[in-house]
Amino acid sequence: MNPAIQYVRDNRKRHLDQLTELLRIPSISTDPEKKKAIGQAADWVSSRLKEAGCTKVKIHKTAGHPIVYGEWLGAPGKPTLLVYGHYDVQPVDPLELWHTPPFEPTLRDEKLYARGASDDKGQVIIHVNALEAHLQTTGSCPVNLKFVIEGEEEIGSPHLDPFIGENSKMLACDAVVVSDTAMFAKGVPSICYGLRGLAYLQIDLTGTDSDLHSGTFGGAVVNPANALVAMLASLKDANGKIKIPGFYDNVRKLKAKERKAFASLPHSDSRYKKALGAPALFGEKGYTTLERTYARPSLDINGIWSGFTGEGAKTVIPAKAHAKISMRLVPDQTAKEIARKVKKHLKAIAPKSVKIEVTPLHGGEAWLADTDHPALAAAGRAMKGAFGRKPVFVREGGSIPVVGTFADVLKVPCVLLGVGLNEDNIHAPNEKMDLDQFYRGNEAAVLLFEEMGAGTPGGKKKKK
Amino acid sequence: MNPAIQYVRDNRKRHLDQLTELLRIPSISTDPEKKKAIGQAADWVSSRLKEAGCTKVKIHKTAGHPIVYGEWLGAPGKPTLLVYGHYDVQPVDPLELWHTPPFEPTLRDEKLYARGASDDKGQVIIHVNALEAHLQTTGSCPVNLKFVIEGEEEIGSPHLDPFIGENSKMLACDAVVVSDTAMFAKGVPSICYGLRGLAYLQIDLTGTDSDLHSGTFGGAVVNPANALVAMLASLKDANGKIKIPGFYDNVRKLKAKERKAFASLPHSDSRYKKALGAPALFGEKGYTTLERTYARPSLDINGIWSGFTGEGAKTVIPAKAHAKISMRLVPDQTAKEIARKVKKHLKAIAPKSVKIEVTPLHGGEAWLADTDHPALAAAGRAMKGAFGRKPVFVREGGSIPVVGTFADVLKVPCVLLGVGLNEDNIHAPNEKMDLDQFYRGNEAAVLLFEEMGAGTPGGKKKKK
Numbered sequence: 001m002n003p004a005i006q007y008v009r010d011n012r013k014r015h016l017d018q019l020t021e022l023l024r025i026p027s028i029s030t031d032p033e034k035k036k037a038i039g040q041a042a043d044w045v046s047s048r049l050k051e052a053g054c055t056k057v058k059i060h061k062t063a064g065h066p067i068v069y070g071e072w073l074g075a076p077g078k079p080t081l082l083v084y085g086h087y088d089v090q091p092v093d094p095l096e097l098w099h100t101p102p103f104e105p106t107l108r109d110e111k112l113y114a115r116g117a118s119d120d121k122g123q124v125i126i127h128v129n130a131l132e133a134h135l136q137t138t139g140s141c142p143v144n145l146k147f148v149i150e151g152e153e154e155i156g157s158p159h160l161d162p163f164i165g166e167n168s169k170m171l172a173c174d175a176v177v178v179s180d181t182a183m184f185a186k187g188v189p190s191i192c193y194g195l196r197g198l199a200y201l202q203i204d205l206t207g208t209d210s211d212l213h214s215g216t217f218g219g220a221v222v223n224p225a226n227a228l229v230a231m232l233a234s235l236k237d238a239n240g241k242i243k244i245p246g247f248y249d250n251v252r253k254l255k256a257k258e259r260k261a262f263a264s265l266p267h268s269d270s271r272y273k274k275a276l277g278a279p280a281l282f283g284e285k286g287y288t289t290l291e292r293t294y295a296r297p298s299l300d301i302n303g304i305w306s307g308f309t310g311e312g313a314k315t316v317i318p319a320k321a322h323a324k325i326s327m328r329l330v331p332d333q334t335a336k337e338i339a340r341k342v343k344k345h346l347k348a349i350a351p352k353s354v355k356i357e358v359t360p361l362h363g364g365e366a367w368l369a370d371t372d373h374p375a376l377a378a379a380g381r382a383m384k385g386a387f388g389r390k391p392v393f394v395r396e397g398g399s400i401p402v403v404g405t406f407a408d409v410l411k412v413p414c415v416l417l418g419v420g421l422n423e424d425n426i427h428a429p430n431e432k433m434d435l436d437q438f439y440r441g442n443e444a445a446v447l448l449f450e451e452m453g454a455g456t457p458g459g460k461k462k463k464k
Numbered sequence: 465m466n467p468a469i470q471y472v473r474d475n476r477k478r479h480l481d482q483l484t485e486l487l488r489i490p491s492i493s494t495d496p497e498k499k500k501a502i503g504q505a506a507d508w509v510s511s512r513l514k515e516a517g518c519t520k521v522k523i524h525k526t527a528g529h530p531i532v533y534g535e536w537l538g539a540p541g542k543p544t545l546l547v548y549g550h551y552d553v554q555p556v557d558p559l560e561l562w563h564t565p566p567f568e569p570t571l572r573d574e575k576l577y578a579r580g581a582s583d584d585k586g587q588v589i590i591h592v593n594a595l596e597a598h599l600q601t602t603g604s605c606p607v608n609l610k611f612v613i614e615g616e617e618e619i620g621s622p623h624l625d626p627f628i629g630e631n632s633k634m635l636a637c638d639a640v641v642v643s644d645t646a647m648f649a650k651g652v653p654s655i656c657y658g659l660r661g662l663a664y665l666q667i668d669l670t671g672t673d674s675d676l677h678s679g680t681f682g683g684a685v686v687n688p689a690n691a692l693v694a695m696l697a698s699l700k701d702a703n704g705k706i707k708i709p710g711f712y713d714n715v716r717k718l719k720a721k722e723r724k725a726f727a728s729l730p731h732s733d734s735r736y737k738k739a740l741g742a743p744a745l746f747g748e749k750g751y752t753t754l755e756r757t758y759a760r761p762s763l764d765i766n767g768i769w770s771g772f773t774g775e776g777a778k779t780v781i782p783a784k785a786h787a788k789i790s791m792r793l794v795p796d797q798t799a800k801e802i803a804r805k806v807k808k809h810l811k812a813i814a815p816k817s818v819k820i821e822v823t824p825l826h827g828g829e830a831w832l833a834d835t836d837h838p839a840l841a842a843a844g845r846a847m848k849g850a851f852g853r854k855p856v857f858v859r860e861g862g863s864i865p866v867v868g869t870f871a872d873v874l875k876v877p878c879v880l881l882g883v884g885l886n887e888d889n890i891h892a893p894n895e896k897m898d899l900d901q902f903y904r905g906n907e908a909a910v911l912l913f914e915e916m917g918a919g920t921p922g923g924k925k926k927k928k
Binding site for chain 1: 494495496554555557558561619620646660662664671672673674675676677678679680681682683684685686687689690692693694696697698700704736740741742743744745746747748753756757760761762763764765766767768769770771772773774775776777778779780781782783785786788790792815816817818819825826860861862863886889890891892893894
């Protein structure tokens with residue numbers, strides 16, 4: 001038995017207890033009242049990196065939340081792998097839908113329930129555990145490691161790009177690994193080679209100076225809530241096609257080869273629908289479910305609010321109406337281009353009876369890896385070793401904007417080795433991590449370091 | 465000088481202090497947590513009726529909030545006037561937009577700011593003050609009086625109709641007077657002869673079992689917020705016409721005479737727009753602003769909520785989306801008919817990818833009085849005496865469902881003698897009552913009793 005594998009097996013309880021500690025910290029990056037928790041989470045990560053064997057551990061201040069850095073460079077001549085992850089988490093509302101409090105990690109049915117269990121605390125930590133396993137058993141590690149664990153991923157990583165730019169020498173490496181995605185399914189390990197981008201905007205409409213009585217004034221003035229629903233409804237047609245001028249201009253067409261590969265994945269619409277509890281699936285006509293989420297852009301209302309939302313009936317014409325909308329983007333759309341087009345279109349269609357403000361809140365670029373790169377093959381072998389099955393190559397509908405930055409600034413490949421599951425309820429109530437996924441994740445990271453450190457590391461810079 | 469008029473002038477401060485006391489009680493009828501305040505308000509009204517000289521004062525329990533009754537029947541042979549009003553008030557959110565707390569009545573620029581100042585505490589009380597004025601100065605009152613002051617007007621008076629039905633003998637009268645409307649404008653007294661009805665519904669859509677990550681799932685499933693805005697947007701066309709099948713079937717056409725009368729009122733769209741702070745007015749094409757609010761049905765979103773509504777960006781596909789909508793109705797639409805048609809239509813247009821629930825919350829019928837009735841003439845003379853100008857005859861876009869009930873059950877005319885102003889911000893933050901309106905209102909009530917008690921009372925039952 002591989003001693004590092006034996007080590008993570010022997011230390012399952014300790015590693016789980018440590019994760020539980022981290023999950024108790026309510027490090028919601030978007031909430032200004034959680035600044036203290038953010039600091040606590042950064043401190044925790046910093047201590048854990050030191051404990052695992054990292055040197056030069058430092059909490060780098062930014063204008064926002066800090067970035068924790070640590071490294072282990074004790075394998076001269078071996079490739080260097082940069083592990084990226086985040087210690088911040090999504091908000092927790094609607095709180096009343098959580099079966100147990102989001103920051104009181106709770107074990108049920110071999111699953112650990114807590115905000116951040118899968119996204120991303122429970123995933124980033126597997127690499128720290130793997131470093132510890134190698135060092136504690138052999139005194140060394142097959143690869144050099146650099147850790148960059150930030151606190152603003154859930155708000156678009158506004159200070160990470162400058163950090164990478166300013167510290168590109170410190171961060172120089174042969175490959176980046178990110179564990180912040182889901183496997184294709186439980187029992188179906190996967191390597192993700194594509195991510196969608198994101199453009200997120202807030203729309204604020206104002207009608208009158210004050211809320212009005214809907215009897216006295218109903219029919220006389222525009223109701224900004226009515227105006228807002230009309231504007232939002234017009235953004236998509238009945239076939240799920242987005243109607244914003246120029247929206248599809250730069251969308252890269254799906255290749256026949258990819259469509260074939262997606263079609264061969266063990267996906268079932270009826271199982272998928274049942275798992276989500278959806279009465280029916282719906283999306284852009286002419287594309288399968290996987291094609292729509294992997295490789296076609298989408299537009300969703302993430303939040304809408306106006307007027308009276310309490311119990312009972314209040315007969316008011318609201319003065320204001322608000323919505324948060326976001327578009328998932330695919331190559332070769334850019335967040336900036338789409339935000340500009342959407343803002344322009346919304347201003348053009350707003351009725352003159354309302355004032356409109358459109359504020360871009362968040363953006364990130366889509367990303368596609370070269371599936372032939374040896375780093376991806378090495379990751380594939382590690383996943384096979386840990387999960388007992390050759391991984392499938394998939395894309396992911398979500399966005400990890402920093403992946404594009406690493407590719408651009410450090411000029412290295414990026415490996416997305418996710419051990420979460422789609423049913424982990426990330427960004428939703430009752431987020432969880434399956435214990436089995438966590439334990440196998442630790443083993444996958446152990447094996448990844450070995451695979452990358454052996455033979456021709458996939459992480460080597462391609463000079464071409 | 466009329467001694468009762470002199471009395472209300474001498475007692476302005478006392479009457480204002482009393483109103484202030486009542487306005488301190490947060491009697492929000494729709495809020496289950498305000499049950500105690502409802503009881504306090506009913507007690508206050510009961511004490512005040514006794515103090516003013518009423519007998520048989522009683523707080524009648526109902527399955528909901530109590531109805532306060534009191535009477536003064538010391539003028540045998542004279543007509544009996546029933547005064548209806550309500551001690552409950554609307555909710556106060558958005559609380560942050562109030563300049564002073566809604567239940568801490570505050571005087572600014574000769575206006576009293578508080579929830580309920582105009583709707584209806586500050587209006588119903590003028591009749592109690594007027595009874596007191598007559599009794600304290602002459603030992604008698606020109607008319608017999610019955611007071612019915614309820615606590616559920618703002619939630620559709622669910623227990624008032626049964627109360628009137630069961631107590632029709634006790635409530636027998638020659639006319640009903642309601643002060644719960646606004647004058648046409650400051651300096652332009654008016655008598656209201658028409659009200660719109662109301663059908664109010666809540667719509668709840670459910671997509672998936674749980675909120676979803678908008679990256680992983682965006683494009684795969686229907687977003688109930690997107691479905692809701694599409695459904696709501698389809699209810700009206702770009703000309704403000706309501707597209708629900710059969711909605712206009714029973715709408716009584718405006719008579720040329722009424723259109724002419726409305727057109728002659730001292731209304732200015734540009735002043736109206738400016739007063740509301742609206743960038744532009746908007747409503748059903750082919751009708752003037754007054755025609756739209758007085759005599760055409762309307763449809764408004766009163767509240768909408770779904771997904772993330774906090775600060776920042778949360779990339780979620782909400783599991784649920786909700787809206788409260790209401791239609792103002794005109795003769796001869798009925799609340800029941802319209803609620804049924806709207807519910808049926810919403811269920812028909814809901815995509816099969818969401819579950820839908822539609823719950824009627826509130827309803828009331830439109831009402832139109834006979835403008836030739838002598839009771840309206842008597843009220844006109846009282847308003848002229850108090851406000852120094854002959855009142856104009858107007859309709860009102862709001863709804864007072866009980867007016868229809870009084871007309872149907874007691875078979876008597878109803879006089880809507882409102883002393884509020886359109887700019888009173890009823891149902892909105894910073895509700896207020898102009899002190900001048902309140903003081904003149906007391907005088908209008910004093911004169912109304914005299915006018916109704918003298919000559920051929922307008923309140924006499926018409927036997928035909």
